[in-house]
Amino acid sequence: MESTHSMELEIITPDASAFKDSVKFVLVRATDGDFGVLPGHYNTIAALSTWPVKVTRLDGSEYFLAVFGGFMEVTPTKVTILTSNCELPEVIDVERAKRSKERAEARLADKQAHIDVARAEASLRRSLTRLRVSGQIGMDGR
Numbered sequence: 001m002e003s004t005h006s007m008e009l010e011i012i013t014p015d016a017s018a019f020k021d022s023v024k025f026v027l028v029r030a031t032d033g034d035f036g037v038l039p040g041h042y043n044t045i046a047a048l049s050t051w052p053v054k055v056t057r058l059d060g061s062e063y064f065l066a067v068f069g070g071f072m073e074v075t076p077t078k079v080t081i082l083t084s085n086c087e088l089p090e091v092i093d094v095e096r097a098k099r100s101k102e103r104a105e106a107r108l109a110d111k112q113a114h115i116d117v118a119r120a121e122a123s124l125r126r127s128l129t130r131l132r133v134s135g136q137i138g139m140d141g142r
Contacts, residue, residue, distance in 0.1 A: 008020070008022055008077065011086045028051070
């Protein structure tokens with residue numbers, strides 16, 4: 001691997017290495033904003049939000065993965081993401097994600113219900129991330 005043109009990306013969950021490949025670019029949503037990484041990037045650590053990870057592969061194609069928070073460590077030649085869960089687009093159950101989104105939106109809209117708002121908002125973020133990664137909605141939510 002030539003560090004000026006590529007770097008290794010590995011996404012690790014408690015169960016396994018969910019994704020590993022040589023890539024040109026990685027874009028994540030950190031807790032304080034979007035964070036892009038190119039080969040040769042300086043060492044850093046960032047806390048991640050629930051949001052799609054955008055990967056540009058060596059052939060220039062883009063690939064998205066659903067990542068549900070965690071941490072990212074960056075070195076000049078490698079990006080490692082530690083997360084509770086990572087879902088590839090081909091394994092996302094789109095219908096289930098749509099139903100989950102609708103339930104979370106209904107809970108948040110019902111001002112009379114005694115709900116755990118933080119839990120409903122987290123459920124909505126997870127559902128939207130799955131729908132974005134599966135191509136059902138755009139990154140802007142439409």
